[in-house]
Amino acid sequence: MGKKPTYKEIESKIKKLEREISKHKKGMELVQINNFYLAALHKTALDFMGRLELRDLLKALVAGAAALVGTSDGYVDLYDSKTQELEVRVGLGYFAKDVGYRLKTGEGLAGRVWKTGKFMSVRDYNKWSGKVPGDRFKDLKAMAGIPIRLQGKIVGVIGLGNTNSASDNEFGKQQKAILEQYSKLASIALDNANLYSKLQQELNERKRVEGVLKGRESELKIQTKNLEEANIALKVLLNKRDEDKQEFERRIFLNIKHLIFPGLERLQQASVTEYQKVIFQILKSNLMEIISPFAHKMTFTNLTPTEIQIANLIRFGKTSKEIANSLNLCKETIDCHRKHIRRKVGITKKKINMRTYLSTIDDGVKHSAIIA
8 A cells, every 4th residue: 555645735636626626617717708708799790780871880889899898888989081080979878978079189098099090998087197188077987999990091989988996897808809809890890881871872873863864854855845846837937938938029020010011011112213122122021030030040050141131032932033133132143142052051962942941941931921
């Protein structure tokens, strides 16, 4: 048989065993605590990941962070690039009264967290040298803050606090570890909300543009309809104008026929000399040219005024001799003009009667034919 252990040796072994058991218990407790935090973190993440409206998300973020560390007091500050300040956008518990409150970057705990981009905590805020001056937060004890990032930039801070001075309400290493993990999830959630907000803005802008386009499309339809109606009205006016023009020409034609030509006929018959008769014949021929569209159309064939006058007389069946007497020219000159006219109107060396051809040049010949 071996040597029996002494009382002291037994006592030493018992104490060593107790220490190992204590370490094991603490390890088990730590594992349980970590499991609890991880489960709470997972549950919280699932809760706010589906929140895409900014205000609802911010409330979920601060509520989740507060629940993880066992407090009911918290807030969310967001950075305003225009004023370069942090503004409390959501407040819970003790901080509910501070919504809208602003801090400069670097001021107070939230300002320090925003500036450094790191987790920060203090045991007693009112004894801390970096506190905000005044008594606004005189009841605060322990405080902590974590940064919120968006696309790599710090855009805000989640702050947590306690008004109880008990040591177990401090934000230690364990809380720091869990809050730092929470900060990453909060940044992802905020990034999702930001993307959602941009998509909503783009969608609203697209709807606005579509509304504007529809409005313009409607205006264009109205304008098109107005233009169509205006075109119809214009066509009516143009037709009326043509009718009025034709009526005006008809009246001029009838007035010359019934008022002027009878007088010229009487004067021509009463003329004593042959020369006077020729002059009256020329006057009559010129009046015929004025009221006949034939003269205007013949201008486009490059005929001279004399050639137009001769062509008009040929159209009315006058012979070269009669035309020569009327214009006080020799017959040979008239024949020469006839050749020039045939060439200019394009019937040279063609078996076409000039009087027949000239009579078919325009429909207005009927008026002159009546005069003749």
